[in-house]
Amino acid sequence: MDYKIFISLEKLSVALIGITLSGIILYNLNPNLYWFMPKCPFKIITGLSCPGCGIQRAIYSLLHGNIVDAIQYNYYLLYSGPYAILFVVEWLLPNGNARNKLKNVIENKYVVNFYVVTFLLWLVTRNLLNI
Amino acid sequence: MENQVPVIKPNNNMALAIFTTICCCLPLGIVAIIKANSVDSLYAMKQYDAAIMASNEAKKWSLIGIFISLFVVVLYILCVGILGIGSFAFINGL
Numbered sequence: 478m479d480y481k482i483f484i485s486l487e488k489l490s491v492a493l494i495g496i497t498l499s500g501i502i503l504y505n506l507n508p509n510l511y512w513f514m515p516k517c518p519f520k521i522i523t524g525l526s527c528p529g530c531g532i533q534r535a536i537y538s539l540l541h542g543n544i545v546d547a548i549q550y551n552y553y554l555l556y557s558g559p560y561a562i563l564f565v566v567e568w569l570l571p572n573g574n575a576r577n578k579l580k581n582v583i584e585n586k587y588v589v590n591f592y593v594v595t596f597l598l599w600l601v602t603r604n605l606l607n608i
Numbered sequence: 609m610e611n612q613v614p615v616i617k618p619n620n621n622m623a624l625a626i627f628t629t630i631c632c633c634l635p636l637g638i639v640a641i642i643k644a645n646s647v648d649s650l651y652a653m654k655q656y657d658a659a660i661m662a663s664n665e666a667k668k669w670s671l672i673g674i675f676i677s678l679f680v681v682v683l684y685i686l687c688v689g690i691l692g693i694g695s696f697a698f699i700n701g702l
Contacts, residue, residue, distance in 0.1 A: 512688050518680035519634060529630040561630055564623040584622050589645050593638060596629060 488569050504540045508533040528553055528599045552608070553599040560592065615656045618663035620647035624670040633673030640669040 508514040519527040531551035538547035548555060563583050570576040582588065602608075622644040629637030643666035650659035 512692060513685055515681045516684055518677040518684075521680055521684050527634055529634075532630070557630055561626055564626055568623055584620065584648070586645055586649070589622065589641060592626070593641055596634070596638075600634070 484569055484571055492565060492569060499536075500540065503533060503536045507537055525600075525604050528596050528603070529557070549608075551603075553595070553603075556595070557592070615660070617651050618647060618660045620644040620663055621666040621670060625666055628670040628673045631674065631677065633677040636669045636673030636676070640666045640673065643669060 506514060514533060517527055517530050519525065520530055529551070532554060535547040535550040535554055538544075538550065560583065563579065567576060567579050567583065570579065621640070625637055625640035625644045627637075628634075628640055631637075643662050647659050647662045647666065650656075650662055
């Protein structure tokens with residue numbers, strides 16, 4: 478029934494092109510210095526930092542080898558970054574056992590609820606402590 | 609109800625919802641996550657129509673969130689670009 482054993486080339490190329498393009502852009506353009514680098518819409522409207530704010534600066538620092546700086550821009554990315562990457566991996570994987578196992582773990586109700594709760598807690602803490 | 613043919617489990621669109629929260633459309637992203645979360649449990653309870661509806665809702669809220677934030681970002685960049693160029697012209701007496 479299921480002939481999709483291999484990773485789809487389309488998905489793989491979309492992922493590779495996306496990663497390379499954003500990598501090239503974020504390596505060369507420091508988001509602190511250029512006005513045309515996209516700003517967080519939540520921050521523009523409310524003035525508060527959202528739980529994802531700092532992601533561009535963090536990737537910029539990471540690409541330049543400043544791991545400590547990268548972490549300090551957004552501590553929550555230590556958890557949400559890998560979690561989001563796992564969703565990309567799930568999207569890339571062909572239908573089958575491996576994909577189902579991963580899906581059951583990352584889309585488990587409690588895992589998702591944990592993400593939502595920590596996400597909101599991080600939103601409050603980072604704005605109270607200004608981090 | 610007993611004769612209802614089990615339908616294929618609808619995509620819960622969870623990945624899209626998580627993406628929406630990280631890419632700064634958080635209020636709608638959270639709504640999408642909650643909707644996406646209910647897809648699998650509704651499906652497990654054999655409420656197939658409700659599961660499909662929740663799946664569509666999850667997708668809808670994620671996309672609305674993504675479009676709103678894209679709109680705000682583009683508007684911001686346009687405003688800053690135009691104001692920036694405008695003030696540059698003003699300062700230089702153009």
